[in-house]
Every structure is written in C-alpha cells, then in structure tokens.
Amino acid sequence: MATLKNSFSGESCLLRTHHLFGRDGARCDTVIGDPYVSRMHAHIRWMGGRWELHDHSSNGTLVSGTLVRDGERVVLQQGDLIHFSKASAAYWHVDELNDPADMLWPLRDPARPIVLDSAHVLPGDAVPAVTIVRSADGEWLCDDTSTLRVLRDGDEVVSGDLAWRLVLARSHATMVLPESSGMPVSLQRIDFTVSRDEEHVQAVLHTRGGTADLGERAHHYCLVTLARICSTDVQAGYDAASQGWVDLEVLARMLGTDVSHVNVQIHRARAQVAALLSPDMAQLVERRRGSVRFGTLGFRVFRGELLECQSTPATQIGSALYRPVPAVTLPSLHAG
Incomplete structure (x- = not known):
C-alpha cells in the first residue's frame, strides 16, 4: 500500500491507483479546504511500477522543495514532503510507496490496516469470528450476516469493537453502485478535465448510483474534440439532428492522425465504458x-479550472437532444 500523512492533522491517506487532491468535494478523493488549493489541484497515480504526482493547479505543488507546475509530473520517493498550498505550513509526508492493494482501512483505534490477499479471519471479539474471502470472480465476500454479502468499495466491516472500511485500489474497476433493483444503471454524464497544454485528459463517468474514474487515456482527447464540436454547433443554433457531426477525415486532421487510428480510439473509448455499464x-x-x-450522453469539459462547455442529454431535459449551456468560469478561480 502507499500512504501519505498530514503533518498538521495527523490524518493518514491511503492512495488509490489514481488519487485526486483538491477543494472539489464531489470529485476529489482527498479534499483540502484551503483557498490556495485548486479545485482539482493534483493527482497521484500508479504508473509503470512507480507512484507519480501530476500537477493541474494554478499555484503549483511543492515536492521536497521542488515546484511542480501545471502539466508537469514528478516520481515520488519515500520521505518526500508534499505542499499543496505554499501559503500553509502543513504538508503531507510520503510514508509508504508499496504497490497498490485492496485494503481494510481502520475507522478508529485500535484497529490496524489489513492488506487483503485471499482469505482473512478478522481480529476482534466477534463470536463467531468474521471472515473475508475473495470469490472466483475477484469480489470480496464477508460472512458477518446470515448470508455471504458482496463488499463494495467504501463498505464498512465490523468485528466486535473493531471497524474498517473497504478501499479498493482500483475503484474504477468496481463502481460504487446501489444494490441491484432489476433496473439498468442510467448513465448521467462524463466529465473531462483537459490540462492547459492539451497534453493530458482525465475522465470521470457519473451515474445515478455513483462514479467511475476512467483515468487518463489517449482516446479521451478524441471524445473531448467531438464534445467541443457538438457544443459549437449548439451555440450556432443548429438543429438537434445536425449537431456535432464531423467527417472522419476532418476529425483525423484535427487530431493529427489518420482515420484508422481515430477508429481505434473510438473503439477503445466505447470498450472502456461498456466494461462498466450495459452496452445498451x-x-x-x-x-x-x-x-x-x-452521442446522447451528457458531458462537461473542463480546461484547467474553466468549465469550457457542457451538454445535457434529452432523457434529462425532455425536449431537444442538446440544450446549449454557455461556458462559465468556476467560482474562486483567483484563489487557486
């Protein structure tokens, strides 16, 4: 596992494979309530067998005295000190940088972190003892109820006076969704965050039941380009049937590639979403x-701290396919 520890609060932070830091409580894994911290300030990710910090902020991030600016990244070392705000004396100390793993993270003392492997009898004075095992499908099963229950990311597990929360290293692979009611999960929106130099694009999938981090992928820029074309057509007043269409050869020139590569990117984007939700x-x-x-999904495109454009699907507005929404600046931009 990999952990950071806050020098001021003593809080320990368990890193996921893609972990976002910032002020935005709806989108960040670790929320930092500092006006000098950007809404989506930086992310740390597991990449190529190492942990990297990527900055997306207005003010930069200090890593052991080195300023990492928007669009830049640095490989973390154990013992590094991370300042997300230059105006604050508080820092995050890099305690551990082991490989990512599914964990039971303690909710209170004296419970300790448990790295999940295959089967575990939990400590505590519960009678009978609570056991967690990995199923053949890779799900974690717990016998703390009359029937085995499937544990989802964020679920609590109690054994006597000890309590933990399940933290899945790759939370985008197992979405946090409500128990099945027999109805399909409805896709609401995809949020894209584009770095100011247009070199990096992250995407987050939103449903009525939860969110899934789609990470940073090359094919996301193709989707962002299509979203921008759609938004431009909406602002120009084109009818719903005409909005957003672009010739594949024109799109390939915009992306600096060829048509066959564009088709590959579209296929990869579709496959990534289909792996999380029903393809219909x-x-x-x-x-x-x-x-x-x-397509017919809602989207938002952020560039740095700016909400560049957005669209709402017809299923949510009950009228035209797209409703034009002007680009706006997010509040408190000057502070972070």
Missing part, C-alpha cells in the same frame, strides 16, 4: 456513413 445504455459515439459525433 445511451450511446457514447454515434456513427453514420463517413462521419461521427458525440
């Missing part, structure tokens, strides 16, 4: 002969 949900990308457009 609202379309991610629509096709017609020689052309494509962003």
Whole structure:
C-alpha cells in the first residue's frame, strides 16, 4: 500500500491507483479546504511500477522543495514532503510507496490496516469470528450476516469493537453502485478535465448510483474534440439532428492522425465504458456513413479550472437532444 500523512492533522491517506487532491468535494478523493488549493489541484497515480504526482493547479505543488507546475509530473520517493498550498505550513509526508492493494482501512483505534490477499479471519471479539474471502470472480465476500454479502468499495466491516472500511485500489474497476433493483444503471454524464497544454485528459463517468474514474487515456482527447464540436454547433443554433457531426477525415486532421487510428480510439473509448455499464445504455459515439459525433450522453469539459462547455442529454431535459449551456468560469478561480 502507499500512504501519505498530514503533518498538521495527523490524518493518514491511503492512495488509490489514481488519487485526486483538491477543494472539489464531489470529485476529489482527498479534499483540502484551503483557498490556495485548486479545485482539482493534483493527482497521484500508479504508473509503470512507480507512484507519480501530476500537477493541474494554478499555484503549483511543492515536492521536497521542488515546484511542480501545471502539466508537469514528478516520481515520488519515500520521505518526500508534499505542499499543496505554499501559503500553509502543513504538508503531507510520503510514508509508504508499496504497490497498490485492496485494503481494510481502520475507522478508529485500535484497529490496524489489513492488506487483503485471499482469505482473512478478522481480529476482534466477534463470536463467531468474521471472515473475508475473495470469490472466483475477484469480489470480496464477508460472512458477518446470515448470508455471504458482496463488499463494495467504501463498505464498512465490523468485528466486535473493531471497524474498517473497504478501499479498493482500483475503484474504477468496481463502481460504487446501489444494490441491484432489476433496473439498468442510467448513465448521467462524463466529465473531462483537459490540462492547459492539451497534453493530458482525465475522465470521470457519473451515474445515478455513483462514479467511475476512467483515468487518463489517449482516446479521451478524441471524445473531448467531438464534445467541443457538438457544443459549437449548439451555440450556432443548429438543429438537434445536425449537431456535432464531423467527417472522419476532418476529425483525423484535427487530431493529427489518420482515420484508422481515430477508429481505434473510438473503439477503445466505447470498450472502456461498456466494461462498466450495459452496452445498451445511451450511446457514447454515434456513427453514420463517413462521419461521427458525440452521442446522447451528457458531458462537461473542463480546461484547467474553466468549465469550457457542457451538454445535457434529452432523457434529462425532455425536449431537444442538446440544450446549449454557455461556458462559465468556476467560482474562486483567483484563489487557486
């Protein structure tokens, strides 16, 4: 596992494989309530067998005295000191940088962290003892009820006077969704965050039941380009049937590649979403002969701290396919 410890509060932070820090409580894994910290300030991710910090902020991030600016990254070392705010004396100490792992994270003392492997009898004075095992499908099962229950990311497990919360290292692989009610999960929106130099794009999938971090992928920039074309057409007043369509060869030139590579990127984007949700949900990308457009999903595109454009699907507004929404600046931009 990999952990950071806050020098001021003593709080320990268990890193996921893609862990976002910032002021935005709806989108960040660790929320930092400091006006000099950006809404999405920086992320730490497990990449190529090492932990990297990527900055996305206005003010930069200090790592052991080195300023990491927006679009830059640094490989973390054990013992590094991370300042997300230059105006604050508080810092995060890099305690451990082991490989990511599924964990039971203690909710209170004297429970200790437990790295999950295959089967565990939990400490505590529960009678009978509480056991957690990994199923053949890779899910964690707990026998603390009359029948085995499947543990989801964030679920609590109690054994006598000890309590933990399940933290899945790769939370995007197992979404936090409500128990099945027999109804399909409805896709609401995809949020894209584009770095100011346009070199990095992160995406987060939102449903009525939860969110899934889609990470940083090359094919996300293709989707962002399609979303921007759609938004431009909406602002120009095109009818819903005409909005967003672009010839594949034109799109390839915009992306600096060829048509076959664009088709590969679209396939990868569709496959990534289909792996999380039923493929018969609202379309991610629509096709017609020689052309494509962003599908019937809602989207938001952020560039740095700016909400550049957004769209709401017809299933949510009950009228036209897209409702034009002007670009706006997020509040408190000057502070972070």
